[in-house]
Amino acid sequence: MKYLILTCRILLGVAMAFFGANHILNFLHMTPPPSDATTWATLMAVHHYFSVVGVLELVAGILLLVGRFVPLALTILGPVLVNILLFDVLFEAGGLAPGLACALFWLILAVVYRRNFMPLFAADPKPDTTTP
């Protein structure tokens, strides 16, 4: 189990750090897939939307790799992965596998770090009313 967690952390961390850096620096020179996906991806790249997403992916990926603030990294990557999957499914760009693999690693990590996420699901949380 320990090694499963380590493997998930490293794989998700490497994937996110690598593709996050590529979003910022664009060293892969990826040819955009046709139609809607291209329009969208071009727009995102030209207006630096991808750079912001890239920074989030890179930072979260590095946090996963060094094993610090893992729950925070998972919190950041959750919505990023939701959008990666929405992109792949809705635009049928043909590359669903990497997104699904990352989502699987994410799920495993979210389950094993569940202790840190439990308070979010508290049944009747009270706002902290102590004034600082």
Added chain:
Amino acid sequence: MKIVALICRILLGLMFVVFGANGIHPFIPMGPMPPAGSPPAQFMGVMMPSGWMHHVAFFQILGGLLVLIGGTAPLGLVILGPILVNILLFHILLTGGQGIAPGLIATLLEIILIYAYRNNFAGIFSYKAKPTV
């Protein structure tokens, strides 16, 4: 603080339930559309027909309701957080800041509420979290 949290919850929750519902079934009269070919028009031209915005709207309603219900506010705030990041990015990067005001207000409400419910968010910010096996 208790009353502040309650007011913020109602405002933020209502905002997202109403705008989320509007995203699925438009009923709010919209101002003039951005000119065709402009970045926001291009963006919406892809996000709407593909159904992406409907998914976002679904999460807006879900997050808004969870924040309104109160017993589930932290979960709702976690769902609304990334949506707000994208609302702000859309307005900063694609519309050049036009129409960003509601997004900024919602972000302020979100930040106040995350602070109010900080006990529930503490787990996320743990520096050396240990997995449970």
